[in-house]
Amino acid sequence: xxxxxxxxxxxxxxxxxxxxxxxxxxxxxxxxxxxxxxxxxxxxxxxxxxxxxxxxxxxxxxxxxxxxxxxxxxxxxxxxxxxxxxxxxxxxxxxxxxxxxxxxxxxxxxxxxxxxxxxxxxxxxxxxxxxxxxxxxxxxxxxxxxxxxxxxxxxxxxxxxxxxxxxxxxxxxxxxxxxxxxxxxxxxxxxxxxxxxxxxxxxxxxxxxxxxxxxxxxxxxxxxxxxxxxxxxxxxxxxxxxxxxxxxxxxxxxxxxxxxxxxxxxxxxxxxxxxxxxxxxxxxxxxxxxxxxxxxxxxxxxxxxxxxxxxxxxxxxxxxxxxxxxxxxxxxxxxxxxxxxxxxxxxxxxxxxxxxxxxxxxxxxxxxxxxxxxxxxxxxxxxxxxxxxxxxxx
Amino acid sequence: xxxxxxxxxxxxxxxxxxxxxxxxxxxxxxxxxxxxxxxxxxxxxxxxxxxxxxxxxxxxxxxxxxxxxxxxxxxxxxxxxxxxxxxxxxxxxxxxxxxxxxxxxxxxxxxxxxxxxxxxxxxxxxxxxxxxxxxxxxxxxxxxxxxxxxxxxxxxxxxxxxxxxxxxxxxxxxxxxxxxxxxxxxxxxxxxxxxxxxxxxxxxxxxxxxxxxxxxxxxxxxxxxxxxxxxxxxxxxxxxxxxxxxxxxxxxxxxxxxxxxxxxxxxxxxxxxxxxxxxxxxxxxxxxxxxxxxxxxxxxxxxxxxxxxxxxxxxxxxxxxxxxxxxxxxxxxxxxxxxxxxxxxxxxxxxxxxxxxxxxxxxxxxxxxxxxxxxxxxxxxxxxxxxxxxxxxx
Numbered sequence: 074x075x076x077x078x079x080x081x082x083x084x085x086x087x088x089x090x091x092x093x094x095x096x097x098x099x100x101x102x103x104x105x106x107x108x109x110x111x112x113x114x115x116x117x118x119x120x121x122x123x124x125x126x127x128x129x130x131x132x133x134x135x136x137x138x139x140x141x142x143x144x145x146x147x148x149x150x151x152x153x154x155x156x157x158x159x160x161x162x163x164x165x166x167x168x169x170x171x172x173x174x175x176x177x178x179x180x181x182x183x184x185x186x187x188x189x190x191x192x193x194x195x196x197x198x199x200x201x202x203x204x205x206x207x208x209x210x211x212x213x214x215x216x217x218x219x220x221x222x223x224x225x226x227x228x229x230x231x232x233x234x235x236x237x238x239x240x241x242x243x244x245x246x247x248x249x250x251x252x253x254x255x256x257x258x259x260x261x262x263x264x265x266x267x268x269x270x271x272x273x274x275x276x277x278x279x280x281x282x283x284x285x286x287x288x289x290x291x292x293x294x295x296x297x298x299x300x301x302x303x304x305x306x307x308x309x310x311x312x313x314x315x316x317x318x319x320x321x322x323x324x325x326x327x328x329x330x331x332x333x334x335x336x337x338x339x340x341x342x343x344x345x346x347x348x349x350x351x352x353x354x355x356x357x358x359x360x361x362x363x364x365x366x367x368x369x370x371x372x373x374x375x376x377x378x379x380x381x382x383x384x385x386x387x388x389x390x391x392x393x394x395x396x397x398x399x400x401x402x403x404x405x406x407x408x409x410x411x412x413x414x415x416x417x418x419x420x421x422x423x424x425x426x427x428x429x430x431x432x433x434x435x436x437x438x439x440x441x442x443x444x445x446x447x448x449x450x451x452x453x454x455x456x457x458x459x460x461x462x463x464x465x466x467x
Numbered sequence: 468x469x470x471x472x473x474x475x476x477x478x479x480x481x482x483x484x485x486x487x488x489x490x491x492x493x494x495x496x497x498x499x500x501x502x503x504x505x506x507x508x509x510x511x512x513x514x515x516x517x518x519x520x521x522x523x524x525x526x527x528x529x530x531x532x533x534x535x536x537x538x539x540x541x542x543x544x545x546x547x548x549x550x551x552x553x554x555x556x557x558x559x560x561x562x563x564x565x566x567x568x569x570x571x572x573x574x575x576x577x578x579x580x581x582x583x584x585x586x587x588x589x590x591x592x593x594x595x596x597x598x599x600x601x602x603x604x605x606x607x608x609x610x611x612x613x614x615x616x617x618x619x620x621x622x623x624x625x626x627x628x629x630x631x632x633x634x635x636x637x638x639x640x641x642x643x644x645x646x647x648x649x650x651x652x653x654x655x656x657x658x659x660x661x662x663x664x665x666x667x668x669x670x671x672x673x674x675x676x677x678x679x680x681x682x683x684x685x686x687x688x689x690x691x692x693x694x695x696x697x698x699x700x701x702x703x704x705x706x707x708x709x710x711x712x713x714x715x716x717x718x719x720x721x722x723x724x725x726x727x728x729x730x731x732x733x734x735x736x737x738x739x740x741x742x743x744x745x746x747x748x749x750x751x752x753x754x755x756x757x758x759x760x761x762x763x764x765x766x767x768x769x770x771x772x773x774x775x776x777x778x779x780x781x782x783x784x785x786x787x788x789x790x791x792x793x794x795x796x797x798x799x800x801x802x803x804x805x806x807x808x809x810x811x812x813x814x815x816x817x818x819x820x821x822x823x824x825x826x827x828x829x830x831x832x833x834x835x836x837x838x839x840x841x842x843x844x845x846x847x848x849x850x851x852x853x854x855x856x857x858x859x860x861x
Contacts, residue, residue: 279724330673
């Protein structure tokens with residue numbers, strides 16, 4: 074495998090670059106299904122510097138539609154302006170990761186990779202298929218394989234090799250990131266010292282599968298989806314938008330929606346019209362319309378299907394006996410945290426996981442009115458939990 | 468207005484007919500929006516006999532995709548075989564309504580009407596538009612107006628007139644039926660003696676509106692929907708099926724889905740496939756597929772939009788001041804019951820309603836693992852509540 078440095082980048086040296094998108098070529102990935110995915114590239118960013126003994130590496134795993142930009146950073150002096158801007162932009166766990174933050178990048182070498190199948194720089198359905206699959210180099214589209222959480226971990230293991238990381242001091246993630254963190258600790262136990270599973274579970278539940286199915290159908294039933302081979306035409310933005318609306322409601326709480334929006338109309342137009350198409354929207358509809366168009370503007374529908382299917386497939390015990398037997402493979406210490414108002418990844422599921430884990434397990438709760446998204450929003454609380462538990466000074 | 472007896476029916480006489488579909492012509496309905504809907508017909512069924520003093524009438528209001536067949540009955544001797552079969556078929560509150568049941572049809576004269584805009588015999592989007600709207604008599608389709616819960620009550624008031632019911636001893640309904648029951652007691656207070664609002668609320672919440680929007684978009688984004696004018700082609704069954712999947716998950720509980728289905732695959736096929744389209748389904752997916760095709764086989768997509776929009780519009784206080792001021796118009800006694808595991812109509816919303824109601828209010832809870840659908844499933848519990856409260860012997 075080869076690490077491909079960004080355009081114009083100097084060879085790795087003493088100048089620290091944080092939050093800059095890079096790519097690693099990891100070759101062929103052997104998938105759980107038996108499918109061999111050739112020519113895989115993983116996008117990733119790093120913050121801080123790997124210690125000579127390699128003991129300070131932290132892997133941060135992003136959630137379903139997340140990207141590699143966990144926190145703002147800084148490109149090397151002289152880097153192109155767009156690279157500087159991208160590095161300095163705020164990230165999705167801004168404040169949790171950075172110099173002096175709970176995950177202190179003056180101390181830890183932090184890595185975040187885009188999941189294989191995603192659309193933030195890693196090989197995914199929108200990537201050109203290799204010549205043996207498509208001599209014309211058209212995108213994978215409908216031919217892109219199913220990826221499991223375990224497959225994603227195997228890809229990231231190759232990235233760890235490339236970065237010279239023997240074992241992670243900590244693997245941490247929320248939601249689908251939590252599923253990946255857990256799967257890391259069980260699939261590659263000798264390379265994980267501590268694992269933080271936030272707002273996630275051991276095995277995707279019937280409820281989570283049901284919502285996943287609805288989201289996937291919303292995309293697949295969009296006439297612009299065309300079975301997944303839509304890259305030469307309009308993207309299925311309406312279907313992806315509907316998928317996001319469904320998901321987004323499950324990510325928040327009914328109480329929060331009530332307090333923020335209630336039944337208030339958006340603007341002046343009456344919500345009672347002669348025909349439904351002629352009525353004004355409610356604020357909560359306008360809010361979800363905004364969430365839908367934001368996602369449709371930044372995410373590829375095929376990648377949404379791939380990562381959603383990966384999450385539906387999440388079962389750390391698959392092929393490994395009972396849940397307890399599966400988890401007994403791991404040898405790290407644990408933080409398991411739930412969001413108290415989460416209605417998608419129920420706190421009870423964190424209890425089930427914590428009860429089945431071996432070794433030292435801290436089961437904690439994030440307090441938030443915002444539901445599942447609390448794992449993103451309540452960064453300061455989570456930081457406090459981390460420094461008290463898996464990142465404490467010994 | 469005219470009551471239209473079913474084909475071959477005798478004039479009303481001493482022979483009691485229960486659970487037989489009938490129709491009433493109620494003329495033009497003046498809607499909240501100002502739209503005048505001409506030539507409205509309401510489908511309804513009755514059980515039992517109206518007392519000479521009219522004191523024993525009970526109105527049962529159906530839920531979103533419900534019909535008029537609350538319980539089995541019996542057609543008059545000599546009625547056509549299909550009419551007999553239809554009357555004798557089990558209903559959606561079977562056991563709660565019938566001879567000797569909690570709503571005892573040997574004592575009460577029970578009526579259930581299909582909501583205007585529905586597809587079980589009342590005027591709706593699939594009905595032929597009148598000549599002034601469409602000289603060719605094509606279905607209303609996209610031209611059908613928005614109906615509010617209040618509009619539906621006004622239509623049923625005309626049915627009460629036609630049936631000779633001055634005041635209802637009880638109006639009862641669950642979910643959207645509960646919204647209609649509440650609206651009856653507030654819109655026409657002098658015609659309601661008691662009101663039972665089951666698994667419903669005073670004003671549809673942001674959460675309920677959000678789920679309603681997703682369901683409506685699922686239908687509207689189906690290419691077969693064609694803006695609502697699809698009656699000369701294939702129906703938007705995929706969109707309607709997705710709407711049902713979304714709704715159905717909100718109608719059940721995560722715990723029930725977990726206990727019934729977990730992550731179990733449906734059949735032999737592996738849930739990990741080379742491509743998602745090639746993988747086997749989970750049982751919970753198969754279950755939701757079944758719910759989707761069942762509804763798509765029995766319900767019209769335009770009607771789904773009309774009744775869903777009606778429910779989203781539900782606000783008993785619209786134009787009537789505060790919630791307390793609006794409810795102060797009512798003068799009946801009340802049963803307000805929630806299902807303990809309901810995550811769509813939260814028990815808290817029943818508390819809010821009960822606290823704001825005037826007069827004698829009983830706030831009760833149905834115990835069920837099944838979520839919102841518990842209001843349908845837990846008929847015996849509900850019957851017990853009714854005979855202890857609003858139907859008790861004085």
